[in-house]
Amino acid sequence: MRRAGHSVYSGAVRKAPRLNAILERVNDARSVDVAELAGTLGVSEATIRRDLQSLSSGGLLVRTHGGAIANDLDAEIPTQIKAVRRQTEKSRIGAAGAALVPDGAVIGMSGGTTTLELARALVARQRIAIVTNALNIGSELIGRAGLHLVVIGGVARPSGEMVGPAAEAMLGNYHLDMAFIGVDGLTAEHGCTTYDEMEAQTDRAFLSQASRAVVLADHSKLGLVRFAQITGVANIHQVVTDRDASPAQLESLRAAGVDVVTV
Structure with a gap:
């Protein structure tokens, strides 16, 4: 299991791979935490909040206070x-x-x-x-x-x-x-x-x-x-x-x- 704040990447992850990583994480764990994602992906918590809002607007997850949870609705993932x-x-x-x-x-x-x-x-x-x-x-x-x-x-x-x-x-x-x-x-x-x-x-x-x-x-x-x-x-x-x-x-x-x- 990855520890909060421990990045498995050598630097900040670009947006498309980062959104993918967030979706993979929420699919596996069923919920994600802003602070943990920020540490894992090497970006600021503000960036993660924007990412979660973007994914939530697309129906790909459900935004919660401090993170997000999986959305089990049948939503098509954007091509990018x-x-x-x-x-x-x-x-x-x-x-x-x-x-x-x-x-x-x-x-x-x-x-x-x-x-x-x-x-x-x-x-x-x-x-x-x-x-x-x-x-x-x-x-x-x-x-x-x-x-x-x-x-x-x-x-x-x-x-x-x-x-x-x-x-x-x-x-x-x-x-x-x-x-x-x-x-x-x-x-x-x-x-x-x-x-x-x-x-x-x-x-x-x-x-x-x-x-x-x-x-x-x-x-x-x-x-x-x-x-x-x-x-x-x-x-x-x-x-x-x-x-x-x-x-x-x-x-x-x-x-x-x-x-x-x-x-």
Whole structure:
């Protein structure tokens, strides 16, 4: 257990990683204390109070006198915070996903911080066509020699994903050898789920155009069920996750017929 006032960091932590660290702490401990967080993260108590107020305004925790407690409501974490959560695991998952892609393949990629790591692992590959609805993935891959990039349009979500009927109609023009999707929840019983119903429908369009469906998800997504279902596990061929995933969750997915890879 970390002691109040004892920093595990070499200096003050920048805002996005700091907000991530606060959320991780409140998720683990269910409550946090301003003084302890200030000491752990190497910043002032005034900074921590502002951080807690910001996270509380976003519905990600509940502000209390002297600290905060966990908010168990199903709130979507902002993209700028997601981007620094479990970065090491996501990088490994992205690299493992890239290893599944043969030269000459046409692949679809939905948005998400883990699929972004897949894109980064593919930048040096040759003769691959990529269809995506994510602006950050498009920005990562544009102009890369050897890659043919298609970015589809639609209604823009705060995450930078283009969704809705226009996106789905454009996806209907392409056959995909593989589709890689990110999820916010994954269980054998409820399948792949996410926070937004329009995003779920566009993700289904990716899967319907693909010969092979692959889910990229770090261990924190396993065992969770979110608002909108993307698809059941019967429609998923493979899941790539990290080695910290719950053995019980991995076993339930395998028992449902899903090929699960841990990295």
